[in-house]
Each structure stands twice: as C-alpha cells, then as structure tokens.
Amino acid sequence: MRSLEDSHHGTRGSRQAQARRVGAYLTAVAIAAGYDVRRRQGGRAQLAAVTGLSLATVCRTLDGKTLPLPSQLTKWAAGLNLDHRVMLLESGFIPEQQQLHLAGREVAAAALSPDEAMNAWGITDPIIRRTLNGTIVHAIRLQEELDADGGREAALRG
Template sequence: MDSPSDGGPEIISARFGALVTKLAIQAGYDLSARGGGRAALAQRIGMSPSAVGRMLTGETLPRPDQFESIAAAVDGDVTDLLIEGGVLSPNNSRNQGNSDVRSATNQSLSLSPEAAADRWGITDPMIRSMLISNIRQAIGLQQQADRAAASGGA
C-alpha cells in the first residue's frame, strides 16, 4: 500500500498498529500479556492502556495530537511513522515545499493545501492526508497541462 487511499480505515489502522507494535518492541517495551509494556507505553504517550491496546491491535487510529508522543515513545520520527504506517502518503515529504494554490473565489489569495484543510476544518488524519494528496496531484496535473498547452499540444 503506497497511500492512504489504497485502503479503507481498517487497513490503515491495522498497518499503523502493526508498525507501532514492531517499533515499541524494538524500543524495549515488553508487550506480552504480563510484560507491563502496554501500560508503560500508554503512560509515556499519555493514552489509556485500553486505547493503546486498540491502537496496537489495529482497531483504531490515535487522535492527531497523539502522533508526536507515539513517535517519541518508540524512538521514531513522526513523519516517518505516519508515512510507513499508511496514515500519510509518501508524497507528503517534509522536504517537499508547500505548493500554493489560488482560491477559486479570490484569485489574489494564495492558499496552501494544508491551510485549505485547516480552513475547511478537516482534522481527521486520513481524510486530511487524502485531501492534501489530491490537491497536490491536481496541481501537478494542471502544471503538466499548462506546459503541454504552452508547447503547442501533444
């Protein structure tokens, strides 16, 4: 799976949970039934042990404000965690600049895809990443069409 749009929320939750489980074990958390690792991980992240259990088994994704704490708890980078976990597409690189798009209602206002998601109140990480990825893809396609038109077609 290369992007969040390749699967439903259940697939993304399962992929993210499996990744966090792997990273937590590598970071030294004993996740066995009596190991105490889930409780320790929950405390470090600031989540309840039951919420951590649901996340690790792939039942749910954490809230957006919890991703950074999860990455820190498993000694990972939040962007890498979100991309490898399937929450963000690989196109969401931290090295990629924010492309500005023009507002359809006011051509003098520049608006980044992230700012558009903010203005529309899109906070769910899966929906947000799909929206931003689609906007970036549309910008790229439009740029290709503009170059083709400028060069005389083809």
C-alpha cells in the same frame, strides 16, 4: 481515540486496513525499543505511561482496532523517540500517493522552536532551559548574520 466508525474518510475496509497498518508499525517500533507488548507482559502499561495515553488507547491502537488522533500520534512519536514525519510515512498513515510524491526528494526537517527542541530532548529544569534557550537564540542570530555576509565573503575569496 477515533473509532473506525467515526472516520469520515475512506471506506470502512480501508480504515480498518489503515488501523491494522498503524498498529503493526507501532507494535514493531515498540518491540524494537524494548517493550514487551504481548498481553499481560507489562509493556503496554509502560507505553501508556511514557506516551501519556490510556492503557485502553494503547491496546486498541497496537491491536489495530482504532486509528490514533493526530495528538495521540505526537505522543506515540515522543514516547518512542520517533521522527513524527517518518512515523507517518512508514506506518502508512500518509496515503500512498503522497508517499510516492515525497519518495523522489529528501524531506527537510521541520524547524523546531527552542522550546520544542528542549521538550523533545527531555530537558525540564527551568535554569537549563533558560540557558539553552539563550544559547540557541544567539546561535540562530549568528548563523543568520553569517548567511547574510556569506555572499560578500565568497565574492572576496573568489
């Protein structure tokens, strides 16, 4: 957890505003996901459990009192089933000038390794992971072969 006083970027006021924006965004997303994040309603403790963050960190973040660390943002995204990049943009964590730069074009999804994809899907059984990993690796190789042959096949069809 990063206290507002610890950040070396921006003024204290801009850091406080950013913490409030991130907190408001995560609160709205958590409510939309079915968590009752009002104090003493249990939703904050449930969020702590699904994100792996401490209850104090969850509370301070939702209340806009602190900015999450990058590793904590990843846990928020995983716990709430959010796309990390979308979360960064919509919460205002990425500065506005970068948002404007990205607004005119579609942001390509980052390539995931098979392990990252299985983690995101919540697949934990080692046998299923091994089987799926082999299938994904095989599918990637087949697609690469098709892409390499695609120009030749298109010329023959054209």
